[in-house]
Amino acid sequence: MRIDHIPVKGGEPPTGAEPSRVRPLIRELRPSRRTALKSLAVGAVTAALVPLEWVFTKGMALAGPTSEWTGAGCADSYPNGYTQQANNWWSSGAATCFGGWRRGSYPCASGWHFEGWRGYSDEGYTSNRIATACGSGGTKKNAWRWTTSGLVYRCSDATTTCVWNSGERYTALTIAMCRV
Known part of the structure; x- marks a missing residue:
């Protein structure tokens, strides 16, 4: 150029x-x-x-599954039967529902187990509703109805990861005991 x-x-x-x-x-x-x-x-x-x-x-x-057994319970998953267990979350509540690492009314949100993150004291929880714990074969649901003392509850399942302030983690099944 x-x-x-x-x-x-x-x-x-x-x-x-x-x-x-x-x-x-x-x-x-x-x-x-x-x-x-x-x-x-x-x-x-x-x-x-x-x-x-x-x-x-x-x-x-x-938004996880919100299907439930409306009959007597989730007995098909437990052929030997089961009895209600005590609430072991932070909030008070009756002995209702069965199974899970923790169960009680603390994780309820709009009648189902909460999803997402919550914190209490030195613990943080991340939960995701599942439909693999209640039912057998190809018919699985997220929750089942439980009636005790004339009150009706929905026992809803989730996988919850708990993280403590120390950094320790634990993941297991948790149950929300929600009034219906």
């Missing part, structure tokens, strides 16, 4: 330059003002709605 081929003014073509073959094609494709505004509007709506979809999709993904 020679320096004398560089134009002095930016608007002047160099000597002997041929017209561009691309420029007329671009001018033919130029969208109308209406099309350009539609494109901008679609882009703005998409930019606003996509993050909302991500939030709502994530929220729905966190």
